[in-house]
Amino acid sequence: xxxxxxxxxxxxxxxxxxxxxxxxxxxxxxxxxxxxxxxxxxxxxxxxxxxxxxxxxxxxxxxxxxxxxxxxxxxxxxxxxxxxxxxxxxxxxxxxxxxxxxxxxxxxxxxxxxxxxxxxxxxxxxxxxxxxxxxxxxxxxxxxxxxxxxxxxxxxxxxxxxxxxxxxxxxxxxxxxxxxxxxxxxxxxxxxxxxxxxxxxxxxxxxxxxxxxxxxxxxxxxxxxxxxxxxxxxxx
Amino acid sequence: xxxxxxxxxxxxxxxxxxxxxxxxxxxxxxxxxxxxxxxxxxxxxxxxxxxxxxxxxxxxxxxxxxxxxxxxxxxxxxxxxxxxxxxxxxxxxxxxxxxxxxxxxxxxxxxxxxxxxxxxxxxxxxxxxxxxxxxxxxxxxxxxxxxxxxxxxxxxxxxxxxxxxxxxxxxxxxxxxxxxxxxxxxxxxxxxxxxxxxxxxxxxxxxxxxxxxxxxxxxxxxxxxxxxxxxxxxxx
DNA sequence: CGCCTGTTTGAGAGTGTTCAAAACAAGTGG
DNA sequence: CCACTTGTTTTGAACACTCTCAAACAGGCG
Numbered sequence: 363x364x365x366x367x368x369x370x371x372x373x374x375x376x377x378x379x380x381x382x383x384x385x386x387x388x389x390x391x392x393x394x395x396x397x398x399x400x401x402x403x404x405x406x407x408x409x410x411x412x413x414x415x416x417x418x419x420x421x422x423x424x425x426x427x428x429x430x431x432x433x434x435x436x437x438x439x440x441x442x443x444x445x446x447x448x449x450x451x452x453x454x455x456x457x458x459x460x461x462x463x464x465x466x467x468x469x470x471x472x473x474x475x476x477x478x479x480x481x482x483x484x485x486x487x488x489x490x491x492x493x494x495x496x497x498x499x500x501x502x503x504x505x506x507x508x509x510x511x512x513x514x515x516x517x518x519x520x521x522x523x524x525x526x527x528x529x530x531x532x533x534x535x536x537x538x539x540x541x542x543x544x545x546x547x548x549x550x551x552x553x554x555x556x557x558x559x560x561x562x563x564x565x566x567x568x569x570x571x572x573x574x575x576x577x578x579x580x581x582x583x584x585x586x587x588x589x590x591x592x593x594x595x596x597x598x
Numbered sequence: 599x600x601x602x603x604x605x606x607x608x609x610x611x612x613x614x615x616x617x618x619x620x621x622x623x624x625x626x627x628x629x630x631x632x633x634x635x636x637x638x639x640x641x642x643x644x645x646x647x648x649x650x651x652x653x654x655x656x657x658x659x660x661x662x663x664x665x666x667x668x669x670x671x672x673x674x675x676x677x678x679x680x681x682x683x684x685x686x687x688x689x690x691x692x693x694x695x696x697x698x699x700x701x702x703x704x705x706x707x708x709x710x711x712x713x714x715x716x717x718x719x720x721x722x723x724x725x726x727x728x729x730x731x732x733x734x735x736x737x738x739x740x741x742x743x744x745x746x747x748x749x750x751x752x753x754x755x756x757x758x759x760x761x762x763x764x765x766x767x768x769x770x771x772x773x774x775x776x777x778x779x780x781x782x783x784x785x786x787x788x789x790x791x792x793x794x795x796x797x798x799x800x801x802x803x804x805x806x807x808x809x810x811x812x813x814x815x816x817x818x819x820x821x822x823x824x825x826x827x828x829x830x831x832x833x834x
Numbered sequence: 835c836g837c838c839t840g841t842t843t844g845a846g847a848g849t850g851t852t853c854a855a856a857a858c859a860a861g862t863g864g
Numbered sequence: 865c866c867a868c869t870t871g872t873t874t875t876g877a878a879c880a881c882t883c884t885c886a887a888a889c890a891g892g893c894g
Contacts, residue, residue, distance in 0.1 A: 501674035508792025556744025
């Protein structure tokens with residue numbers, strides 16, 4: 363049973379979508395869902411293709427990419443576990459969805475998923491709330507892209523990553539160094555922030571020189587001065 | 599009856615929201631709706647306030663503004679007639695909503711609107727589809743803000759405005775000049791595109807010098823070379 | 835007419851990009 | 865173990881673009 367994999371425990375606070383819907387809806391999801399593994403770099407949905415599948419992300423990170431002919435591309439959204447993938451209702455996909463890490467999906471045919479939305483009112487409401495939240499995130503990102511400097515963008519990004527990756531809950535200790543691995547390469551960070559690789563790298567170097575972060579090597583990063591970092595996230 | 603004002607004609611292809619929902623839902627909307635007039639510059643919802651009202655726009659244009667302390671602001675969305683205003687479900691408003699022109703709204707209390715969403719499944723689906731569309735628009739705009747030059751931004755904006763304002767249907771005549779009034783000031787255009795007033799003005803001047811547009815005066819604009827304009831919208 | 839608001843134009847400065855090369859890390863095969 | 869490849873990150877210098885500051889211009893209204 364798929365439900366065993368996805369929602370093995372009814373009581374645990376599961377971040378995945380199925381935990382937030384009711385039992386009956388979860389059962390309905392399971393009946394139409396198909397488990398799918400994708401590996402890093404693999405594209406799940408191509409922009410321009412007819413939208414035929416929906417799903418939700420179980421593990422890994424996907425990116426939504428807007429791009430034109432010859433390379434100018436921009437990541438317009440990141441999908442984390444529990445997020446919906448794709449869009450219901452007919453039409454062409456607006457953006458290409460690609461795995462940034464190996465990922466696991468629970469995939470539904472779009473038609474089946476739409477039937478489910480109709481039959482299970484709670485599911486439609488959940489999707490609506492998710493979509494409203496995604497819209498707010500996208501609009502905040504518009505502000506970031508349009509009105510902040512490279513220094514603010516990178517600092518803000520690192521803060522976001524800290525709260526998402528170093529999931530040590532709400533640490534009260536502002537002065538304790540936190541170390542974690544950035545899940546994105548410099549290039550991918552540049553794609554998210556609307557910058558170039560070089561600019562991202564330079565900003566990182568500046569932060570390191572200012573004693574705000576350390577870069578032990580590889581993807582690792584240590585935040586040594588959260589307050590200083592936050593100060594740089596709001597003003598140059 | 600409010601319905602007389604909003605949806606006087608059942609058969610005409612009415613762009614407003616009520617035309618796209620079914621009779622019963624429209625009737626339900628009317629019972630909870632309150633007509634409201636706002637004048638240019640008036641703010642309907644303040645960012646950070648508890649979300650207590652929803653509505654839909656009957657006429658005029660509203661802007662969604664993201665801003666921080668001291669003036670750096672960015673328009674993250676425009677609302678046109680038929681669009682939903684505000685968001686259902688508890689929480690604080692993320693963005694300030696202000697009228698850019700005199701406008702007419704049909705306002706519902708958030709609670710009443712939520713009840714309606716529950717009772718009328720079609721309404722919830724409509725709102726979901728609208729929200730998905732708004733999300734796509736926001737993401738496309740992210741691409742524009744992050745990866746296009748000022749010249750491309752302004753050219754693209756003028757094309758959008760042409761198709762929206764000069765509502766002469768789908769003109770097959772690419773070479774016929776089109777004239778219309780821009781609904782936004784230079785400053786407002788700058789806020790939408792993430793530029794400054796001066797840069798917008800300069801780009802307009804360049805387009806005029808290139809013989810692509812004419813600026814007869816006031817808010818008026820004439821597109822004399824749609825093809826040239828579109829060429830500039832995709833590449834510098 | 836003066837005032838107010840919005841637009842245009844100019845000159846200079848700052849920021850991020852582009853192009854280019856070096857440094858670094860990790861994996862492969864000799 | 866070492867050369868060699870491949871891919872990423874860092875660093876540098878020059879350039880281009882947009883912003884900032886500042887002033888001139890145009891129209892609407894008391």
